[in-house]
Amino acid sequence: MANNVIDFGTAKLRLGDHLVRGTAADGMIRAIAITARDTVQTAHERHGTSSLVTAALGRLLMAGQMMGAMSKVDDELITLEVRGDGPIGVLTVTANNRGQAKGFACNPNAWLPLNAMGKLDVGGGIGRGTLGVVRDVPGAMPYASQTELITGEIGDDMAQYFRASDQVPTAVGVGVLVDGVGDVRQAGGFIVQLMPGYEYFLIDELEERLRDVTSVTNLLEQGMGPAELLDHILVGLDFEELEVTPAEFHCGCNGERAARATMALGAAEIEDMIKKGETAEVHCHFCGRNHYLTPDDLRELLSV
Numbered sequence: 327m328a329n330n331v332i333d334f335g336t337a338k339l340r341l342g343d344h345l346v347r348g349t350a351a352d353g354m355i356r357a358i359a360i361t362a363r364d365t366v367q368t369a370h371e372r373h374g375t376s377s378l379v380t381a382a383l384g385r386l387l388m389a390g391q392m393m394g395a396m397s398k399v400d401d402e403l404i405t406l407e408v409r410g411d412g413p414i415g416v417l418t419v420t421a422n423n424r425g426q427a428k429g430f431a432c433n434p435n436a437w438l439p440l441n442a443m444g445k446l447d448v449g450g451g452i453g454r455g456t457l458g459v460v461r462d463v464p465g466a467m468p469y470a471s472q473t474e475l476i477t478g479e480i481g482d483d484m485a486q487y488f489r490a491s492d493q494v495p496t497a498v499g500v501g502v503l504v505d506g507v508g509d510v511r512q513a514g515g516f517i518v519q520l521m522p523g524y525e526y527f528l529i530d531e532l533e534e535r536l537r538d539v540t541s542v543t544n545l546l547e548q549g550m551g552p553a554e555l556l557d558h559i560l561v562g563l564d565f566e567e568l569e570v571t572p573a574e575f576h577c578g579c580n581g582e583r584a585a586r587a588t589m590a591l592g593a594a595e596i597e598d599m600i601k602k603g604e605t606a607e608v609h610c611h612f613c614g615r616n617h618y619l620t621p622d623d624l625r626e627l628l629s630v
């Protein structure tokens with residue numbers, strides 16, 4: 327009977343970007359996976375990114391969304407900053423624990439030829455440098471840490487962060503497939519971790535399975551979603567799904583925050599703009615949106 331029950335809420339959720347979180351091997355493994363085509367496409371459209379930067383920023387956005395969703399603390403904000411010496415330069419992503427992330431690249435047009443495998447050269451685009459992670463919980467001091475980039479391919483670098491910072495054996499795979507006109511065709515990824523008290527045979531087991539997972543986007547092209555991705559990686563280890571969460575590109579900037587940012591210019595500067603009849607333009611780096619304050623808005627700002 328149970329097989330005939332369809333949860334329409336969950337079924338609908340699985341059509342768009344979403345995260346699936348669960349455990350395997352009697353709780354010794356925790357795992358999360360994501361599909362985020364719309365999230366990464368939105369980032370591409372908002373920032374006009376080249377295919378290379380779409381892939382790099384997309385991978386980091388999904389890493390953020392997964393890390394956020396793994397957080398046990400409500401309202402925790404996670405900021406990831408990749409700082410490399412390649413043409414892409416700096417990527418910044420902020421994610422919460424509700425599947426929402428925003429992010430930007432300092433050089434959205436950066437470009438390199440395809441690598442030897444015919445793939446977008448994310449590792450070359452990022453180059454050598456650091457991955458910074460800031461975990462910010464309301465009412466507490468932000469916790470910041472930094473690790474050296476391993477390959478600049480994002481997945482390896484995130485895995486290294488978990489190993490170095492949390493001492494947790496972790497595998498991370500993230501992939502973005504961009505079509506010929508620069509639109510996102512597939513985007514997805516996974517994080518698989520061994521929990522304290524794991525049995526050592528699981529390391530070999532997982533390494534063997536992950537050796538077969540050479541390309542996340544290939545698996546997505548076969549029609550897999552996050553749940554199927556985890557079933558595939560953790561086959562035979564009794565993967566148990568715990569939670570499905572929607573995911574999206576989301577920035578909380580608005581007119582009110584733009585007004586606050588404008589106030590920082592100081593009253594004299596604002597009065598000067600009013601006198602000249604100028605409209606203040608506040609650009610949000612994270613989502614690429616512009617907010618405008620007319621001379622009337624500015625007058626109201628000063629009268630408060």
Ligand SMILES: [Zn+2]
Pocket residue numbers: 577578579610611612613614615
């Ligand atoms: Zn914004």
